[in-house]
Amino acid sequence: AKREGGGCSVAYAPTLEVNSSRLLMLEDELEQALEQGEIIAHYQPQLDLQKGALYGMEALARWQHPRLGLLGPDHFIPLAERRAMIRRIGARMLELSLAQIAQWDVQGHAVPKVAVNACALELNPGYLEMVLRTLKKYGLAPQRLEIEITESVLCPDGEMAVGVLRALRNAGVQIAVDDFGSGYSSLGQLRKLPLSTLKIDRSFVSEIVNNRADCTIVDAVVKMAHSLGLHTVAEGAETAQQLGVLKQLGCDAVQGYVHARPMAALACSAWLDERTAA
Ligand code: C2E
Ligand code: CA
Ligand code: CA
Ligand code: CA
Numbered sequence: 001a002k003r004e005g006g007g008c009s010v011a012y013a014p015t016l017e018v019n020s021s022r023l024l025m026l027e028d029e030l031e032q033a034l035e036q037g038e039i040i041a042h043y044q045p046q047l048d049l050q051k052g053a054l055y056g057m058e059a060l061a062r063w064q065h066p067r068l069g070l071l072g073p074d075h076f077i078p079l080a081e082r083r084a085m086i087r088r089i090g091a092r093m094l095e096l097s098l099a100q101i102a103q104w105d106v107q108g109h110a111v112p113k114v115a116v117n118a119c120a121l122e123l124n125p126g127y128l129e130m131v132l133r134t135l136k137k138y139g140l141a142p143q144r145l146e147i148e149i150t151e152s153v154l155c156p157d158g159e160m161a162v163g164v165l166r167a168l169r170n171a172g173v174q175i176a177v178d179d180f181g182s183g184y185s186s187l188g189q190l191r192k193l194p195l196s197t198l199k200i201d202r203s204f205v206s207e208i209v210n211n212r213a214d215c216t217i218v219d220a221v222v223k224m225a226h227s228l229g230l231h232t233v234a235e236g237a238e239t240a241q242q243l244g245v246l247k248q249l250g251c252d253a254v255q256g257y258v259h260a261r262p263m264a265a266l267a268c269s270a271w272l273d274e275r276t277a278a
Contacts, residue, residue: 042262046255055253056113059097102138115146123161142172151183169194202236
Protein backbone atom coordinates (compact mmCIF):
# COMPACT_ATOMS: atom_id res chain seq x y z
CA ALA A 1 0.00 0.00 0.00
CA LYS A 2 1.31 3.41 -0.94
CA ARG A 3 0.45 6.33 1.28
CA GLU A 4 1.29 9.87 0.34
CA GLY A 5 1.07 13.25 2.05
CA GLY A 6 -0.18 14.17 5.50
CA GLY A 7 0.89 12.60 8.73
CA CYS A 8 0.71 9.08 7.34
CA SER A 9 3.81 9.45 5.22
CA VAL A 10 5.83 10.52 8.24
CA ALA A 11 4.97 7.30 10.01
CA TYR A 12 5.41 5.23 6.88
CA ALA A 13 8.62 6.64 5.40
CA PRO A 14 11.08 4.87 7.72
CA THR A 15 9.67 1.48 6.74
CA LEU A 16 10.06 2.33 3.08
CA GLU A 17 13.66 3.34 3.63
CA VAL A 18 14.42 0.15 5.49
CA ASN A 19 12.82 -1.92 2.74
CA SER A 20 14.65 -0.25 -0.13
CA SER A 21 18.00 -0.38 1.61
CA ARG A 22 17.42 -4.04 2.41
CA LEU A 23 16.71 -4.61 -1.27
CA LEU A 24 19.96 -2.91 -2.26
CA MET A 25 21.79 -4.98 0.29
CA LEU A 26 20.30 -8.18 -1.10
CA GLU A 27 21.26 -7.15 -4.62
CA ASP A 28 24.92 -7.06 -3.62
CA GLU A 29 24.67 -10.31 -1.73
CA LEU A 30 22.86 -12.28 -4.40
CA GLU A 31 25.97 -12.68 -6.55
CA GLN A 32 27.87 -14.12 -3.62
CA ALA A 33 24.90 -16.24 -2.57
CA LEU A 34 24.97 -18.01 -5.91
CA GLU A 35 28.66 -18.75 -5.59
CA GLN A 36 28.24 -20.06 -2.07
CA GLY A 37 25.35 -22.33 -2.95
CA GLU A 38 22.75 -20.46 -0.92
CA ILE A 39 20.23 -20.60 -3.76
CA ILE A 40 18.48 -23.93 -3.39
CA ALA A 41 15.44 -25.71 -4.76
CA HIS A 42 12.35 -26.75 -2.85
CA TYR A 43 10.02 -29.23 -4.51
CA GLN A 44 6.24 -29.37 -4.56
CA PRO A 45 4.47 -32.54 -5.71
CA GLN A 46 1.81 -32.60 -8.41
CA LEU A 47 -0.64 -35.50 -8.19
CA ASP A 48 -2.68 -37.15 -10.89
CA LEU A 49 -6.30 -36.35 -9.95
CA GLN A 50 -7.93 -39.39 -11.46
CA LYS A 51 -5.40 -42.07 -10.44
CA GLY A 52 -3.81 -40.44 -7.40
CA ALA A 53 -0.35 -41.27 -8.74
CA LEU A 54 2.58 -38.86 -8.62
CA TYR A 55 2.49 -36.69 -11.72
CA GLY A 56 5.56 -34.53 -11.23
CA MET A 57 7.44 -32.09 -8.99
CA GLU A 58 7.83 -28.36 -9.44
CA ALA A 59 11.17 -26.89 -8.38
CA LEU A 60 10.81 -23.53 -6.59
CA ALA A 61 13.78 -21.29 -5.82
CA ARG A 62 14.70 -20.41 -2.23
CA TRP A 63 17.56 -18.38 -0.79
CA GLN A 64 18.98 -19.92 2.34
CA HIS A 65 20.25 -16.62 3.69
CA PRO A 66 22.86 -16.83 6.49
CA ARG A 67 21.24 -14.04 8.55
CA LEU A 68 17.70 -13.60 7.26
CA GLY A 69 16.81 -17.28 7.04
CA LEU A 70 14.90 -18.90 4.21
CA LEU A 71 13.76 -16.30 1.66
CA GLY A 72 11.03 -16.97 -0.90
CA PRO A 73 11.45 -16.08 -4.58
CA ASP A 74 9.53 -12.82 -4.23
CA HIS A 75 12.54 -11.49 -2.30
CA PHE A 76 15.08 -12.04 -5.05
CA ILE A 77 13.64 -13.25 -8.38
CA PRO A 78 12.28 -9.81 -9.43
CA LEU A 79 15.64 -8.33 -8.45
CA ALA A 80 17.51 -10.95 -10.45
CA GLU A 81 15.30 -10.42 -13.48
CA ARG A 82 16.28 -6.76 -13.54
CA ARG A 83 19.96 -7.61 -13.56
CA ALA A 84 19.94 -10.60 -15.91
CA MET A 85 21.27 -12.58 -12.97
CA ILE A 86 18.12 -14.64 -13.46
CA ARG A 87 20.05 -16.63 -16.09
CA ARG A 88 22.50 -17.85 -13.49
CA ILE A 89 19.73 -18.65 -11.03
CA GLY A 90 17.89 -20.50 -13.79
CA ALA A 91 21.03 -22.50 -14.62
CA ARG A 92 21.48 -23.40 -10.97
CA MET A 93 17.82 -24.46 -10.58
CA LEU A 94 18.06 -26.61 -13.70
CA GLU A 95 21.25 -28.30 -12.50
CA LEU A 96 19.80 -28.96 -9.01
CA SER A 97 16.48 -30.24 -10.33
CA LEU A 98 17.93 -32.66 -12.87
CA ALA A 99 20.51 -33.94 -10.38
CA GLN A 100 17.64 -34.49 -7.94
CA ILE A 101 15.34 -36.40 -10.28
CA ALA A 102 18.29 -38.59 -11.28
CA GLN A 103 18.95 -39.25 -7.59
CA TRP A 104 15.30 -40.10 -6.99
CA ASP A 105 15.61 -42.61 -9.85
CA VAL A 106 18.55 -44.23 -8.06
CA GLN A 107 16.56 -44.28 -4.81
CA GLY A 108 13.73 -46.09 -6.58
CA HIS A 109 11.24 -43.23 -6.57
CA ALA A 110 9.51 -42.93 -9.90
CA VAL A 111 9.14 -39.17 -10.23
CA PRO A 112 7.82 -38.84 -13.79
CA LYS A 113 9.08 -35.32 -14.37
CA VAL A 114 10.47 -32.22 -12.75
CA ALA A 115 9.24 -28.75 -13.72
CA VAL A 116 11.47 -25.67 -13.60
CA ASN A 117 10.46 -22.05 -14.08
CA ALA A 118 12.00 -19.85 -16.75
CA CYS A 119 11.32 -16.27 -17.70
CA ALA A 120 11.51 -14.82 -21.22
CA LEU A 121 14.90 -13.28 -20.50
CA GLU A 122 16.45 -16.73 -20.04
CA LEU A 123 15.17 -18.27 -23.26
CA ASN A 124 18.11 -17.78 -25.62
CA PRO A 125 20.19 -20.28 -27.63
CA GLY A 126 22.55 -20.64 -24.67
CA TYR A 127 19.64 -21.87 -22.54
CA LEU A 128 18.69 -24.49 -25.12
CA GLU A 129 22.25 -25.75 -25.26
CA MET A 130 22.52 -25.83 -21.45
CA VAL A 131 19.28 -27.79 -21.05
CA LEU A 132 20.30 -30.45 -23.57
CA ARG A 133 23.80 -30.71 -22.09
CA THR A 134 22.49 -31.08 -18.53
CA LEU A 135 19.90 -33.72 -19.51
CA LYS A 136 22.71 -35.66 -21.13
CA LYS A 137 24.99 -35.25 -18.11
CA TYR A 138 22.41 -37.00 -15.91
CA GLY A 139 21.33 -39.50 -18.57
CA LEU A 140 17.74 -38.32 -18.51
CA ALA A 141 15.16 -38.53 -21.28
CA PRO A 142 14.08 -35.00 -22.31
CA GLN A 143 10.48 -35.89 -21.39
CA ARG A 144 11.50 -35.91 -17.71
CA LEU A 145 11.87 -32.13 -17.80
CA GLU A 146 9.14 -29.53 -18.11
CA ILE A 147 9.86 -25.83 -18.53
CA GLU A 148 7.23 -23.51 -17.03
CA ILE A 149 6.85 -20.18 -18.76
CA THR A 150 4.28 -17.41 -18.52
CA GLU A 151 2.21 -15.83 -21.23
CA SER A 152 4.65 -12.91 -21.20
CA VAL A 153 6.87 -14.74 -23.71
CA LEU A 154 4.21 -13.77 -26.25
CA CYS A 155 5.30 -10.15 -25.91
CA PRO A 156 6.26 -8.33 -29.15
CA ASP A 157 10.00 -9.02 -28.76
CA GLY A 158 9.56 -12.59 -27.58
CA GLU A 159 10.36 -14.13 -30.95
CA MET A 160 13.68 -15.58 -29.86
CA ALA A 161 12.06 -17.06 -26.74
CA VAL A 162 9.35 -18.75 -28.82
CA GLY A 163 12.02 -20.14 -31.17
CA VAL A 164 13.96 -21.60 -28.25
CA LEU A 165 10.77 -23.17 -26.87
CA ARG A 166 10.08 -24.79 -30.26
CA ALA A 167 13.56 -26.27 -30.33
CA LEU A 168 13.18 -27.57 -26.76
CA ARG A 169 9.80 -29.10 -27.60
CA ASN A 170 11.25 -30.71 -30.74
CA ALA A 171 13.94 -32.24 -28.56
CA GLY A 172 11.22 -33.78 -26.36
CA VAL A 173 11.24 -31.35 -23.41
CA GLN A 174 7.76 -30.54 -22.11
CA ILE A 175 6.53 -26.97 -21.98
CA ALA A 176 3.91 -25.66 -19.55
CA VAL A 177 2.23 -22.29 -19.49
CA ASP A 178 2.11 -21.05 -15.91
CA ASP A 179 -0.64 -19.05 -14.17
CA PHE A 180 -3.01 -19.54 -17.10
CA GLY A 181 -5.92 -17.13 -17.00
CA SER A 182 -4.12 -14.46 -15.00
CA GLY A 183 -2.70 -12.76 -18.11
CA TYR A 184 -4.32 -11.40 -21.22
CA SER A 185 -3.76 -14.01 -23.90
CA SER A 186 -6.39 -16.42 -25.14
CA LEU A 187 -5.94 -20.10 -25.84
CA GLY A 188 -5.98 -19.08 -29.50
CA GLN A 189 -2.86 -16.98 -29.05
CA LEU A 190 -1.27 -19.68 -26.94
CA ARG A 191 -1.39 -22.03 -29.91
CA LYS A 192 1.66 -20.12 -31.16
CA LEU A 193 3.53 -21.81 -28.32
CA PRO A 194 4.60 -25.46 -28.49
CA LEU A 195 2.83 -26.42 -25.25
CA SER A 196 2.29 -29.72 -23.49
CA THR A 197 0.63 -28.47 -20.28
CA LEU A 198 -1.59 -25.67 -19.10
CA LYS A 199 -1.41 -24.68 -15.43
CA ILE A 200 -4.68 -23.16 -14.25
CA ASP A 201 -4.00 -20.15 -12.06
CA ARG A 202 -4.65 -20.39 -8.33
CA SER A 203 -7.08 -17.44 -8.46
CA PHE A 204 -9.64 -19.66 -10.25
CA VAL A 205 -9.04 -22.64 -8.02
CA SER A 206 -9.47 -20.75 -4.76
CA GLU A 207 -13.05 -19.74 -5.60
CA ILE A 208 -14.05 -22.85 -7.52
CA VAL A 209 -16.36 -24.26 -4.86
CA ASN A 210 -18.47 -21.16 -4.23
CA ASN A 211 -18.14 -19.13 -7.41
CA ARG A 212 -20.16 -20.52 -10.32
CA ALA A 213 -18.39 -18.33 -12.87
CA ASP A 214 -14.93 -19.57 -11.85
CA CYS A 215 -16.16 -23.13 -11.99
CA THR A 216 -17.56 -22.56 -15.49
CA ILE A 217 -14.29 -20.98 -16.63
CA VAL A 218 -12.21 -23.88 -15.35
CA ASP A 219 -14.63 -26.31 -16.98
CA ALA A 220 -14.22 -24.52 -20.33
CA VAL A 221 -10.43 -24.24 -19.97
CA VAL A 222 -10.05 -27.96 -19.26
CA LYS A 223 -12.23 -28.88 -22.24
CA MET A 224 -10.38 -26.54 -24.60
CA ALA A 225 -6.99 -27.68 -23.34
CA HIS A 226 -7.89 -31.31 -23.87
CA SER A 227 -9.20 -30.66 -27.37
CA LEU A 228 -5.85 -29.02 -28.14
CA GLY A 229 -4.05 -32.07 -26.77
CA LEU A 230 -2.77 -30.34 -23.63
CA HIS A 231 -2.69 -31.61 -20.06
CA THR A 232 -4.11 -29.47 -17.28
CA VAL A 233 -2.62 -28.92 -13.84
CA ALA A 234 -4.59 -26.90 -11.29
CA GLU A 235 -2.48 -24.72 -9.00
CA GLY A 236 -3.01 -23.93 -5.37
CA ALA A 237 -5.72 -26.36 -4.30
CA GLU A 238 -5.99 -26.18 -0.53
CA THR A 239 -9.13 -28.15 0.31
CA ALA A 240 -10.65 -31.57 -0.37
CA GLN A 241 -13.75 -29.80 -1.69
CA GLN A 242 -11.68 -28.03 -4.35
CA LEU A 243 -10.14 -31.38 -5.29
CA GLY A 244 -13.61 -32.85 -5.69
CA VAL A 245 -14.74 -30.13 -8.09
CA LEU A 246 -11.48 -30.27 -10.09
CA LYS A 247 -11.80 -34.02 -10.44
CA GLN A 248 -15.38 -33.69 -11.65
CA LEU A 249 -14.27 -31.16 -14.23
CA GLY A 250 -11.74 -33.65 -15.59
CA CYS A 251 -8.60 -31.74 -14.64
CA ASP A 252 -5.54 -34.01 -14.96
CA ALA A 253 -3.39 -33.07 -11.99
CA VAL A 254 -3.27 -30.86 -8.92
CA GLN A 255 -0.48 -29.04 -7.15
CA GLY A 256 -1.36 -27.45 -3.83
CA TYR A 257 -1.14 -27.36 -0.06
CA VAL A 258 -3.94 -29.95 0.09
CA HIS A 259 -1.31 -32.53 -0.92
CA ALA A 260 1.96 -30.94 0.18
CA ARG A 261 3.76 -27.63 0.51
CA PRO A 262 7.03 -27.07 -1.29
CA MET A 263 9.71 -29.06 0.59
CA ALA A 264 13.50 -29.07 0.81
CA ALA A 265 15.09 -31.97 -1.10
CA LEU A 266 15.57 -34.10 2.00
CA ALA A 267 12.02 -33.58 3.25
CA CYS A 268 10.74 -34.30 -0.22
CA SER A 269 12.64 -37.59 -0.36
CA ALA A 270 11.10 -38.50 3.02
CA TRP A 271 7.65 -37.63 1.64
CA LEU A 272 8.34 -39.94 -1.31
CA ASP A 273 9.54 -42.70 1.06
CA GLU A 274 6.31 -42.44 3.02
CA ARG A 275 4.17 -42.69 -0.10
CA THR A 276 6.07 -45.76 -1.26
CA ALA A 277 5.69 -47.39 2.14
CA ALA A 278 1.95 -46.67 2.34
P1 C2E B 1 4.56 -20.14 -9.44
O1 C2E B 1 5.44 -20.68 -10.51
O2 C2E B 1 3.14 -19.85 -9.80
O3 C2E B 1 4.66 -21.17 -8.25
C1 C2E B 1 3.61 -21.56 -7.43
C2 C2E B 1 3.58 -20.76 -6.16
O4 C2E B 1 2.37 -21.06 -5.46
C3 C2E B 1 4.71 -21.13 -5.21
O5 C2E B 1 5.08 -19.94 -4.51
C4 C2E B 1 4.03 -22.12 -4.27
O6 C2E B 1 4.66 -22.21 -3.02
C5 C2E B 1 2.66 -21.52 -4.17
N1 C2E B 1 1.63 -22.51 -3.81
C6 C2E B 1 1.59 -23.80 -4.15
N2 C2E B 1 0.49 -24.41 -3.67
C7 C2E B 1 -0.21 -23.46 -2.99
C8 C2E B 1 -1.46 -23.46 -2.26
O7 C2E B 1 -2.15 -24.46 -2.13
N3 C2E B 1 -1.85 -22.28 -1.73
C9 C2E B 1 -1.13 -21.14 -1.85
N4 C2E B 1 -1.59 -20.03 -1.27
N5 C2E B 1 0.07 -21.10 -2.52
C10 C2E B 1 0.52 -22.24 -3.10
P2 C2E B 1 6.60 -19.52 -4.35
O8 C2E B 1 7.46 -20.72 -4.12
O9 C2E B 1 6.63 -18.41 -3.35
O10 C2E B 1 6.98 -18.97 -5.78
C11 C2E B 1 6.47 -17.76 -6.24
C12 C2E B 1 6.84 -17.53 -7.68
O11 C2E B 1 8.23 -17.27 -7.85
C13 C2E B 1 6.56 -18.72 -8.58
O12 C2E B 1 5.17 -18.77 -8.86
C14 C2E B 1 7.40 -18.38 -9.78
O13 C2E B 1 6.73 -17.47 -10.63
C15 C2E B 1 8.60 -17.67 -9.15
N6 C2E B 1 9.72 -18.62 -9.09
C16 C2E B 1 10.00 -19.57 -8.17
N7 C2E B 1 11.14 -20.22 -8.47
C17 C2E B 1 11.60 -19.68 -9.63
C18 C2E B 1 12.73 -19.94 -10.47
O14 C2E B 1 13.57 -20.83 -10.24
N8 C2E B 1 12.87 -19.15 -11.60
C19 C2E B 1 11.96 -18.17 -11.92
N9 C2E B 1 12.15 -17.46 -13.03
N10 C2E B 1 10.88 -17.92 -11.14
C20 C2E B 1 10.69 -18.66 -10.02
CA1 CA C 1 5.60 -22.24 -11.88
CA1 CA D 1 1.98 -20.84 -11.28
CA1 CA E 1 1.91 -17.79 -9.61
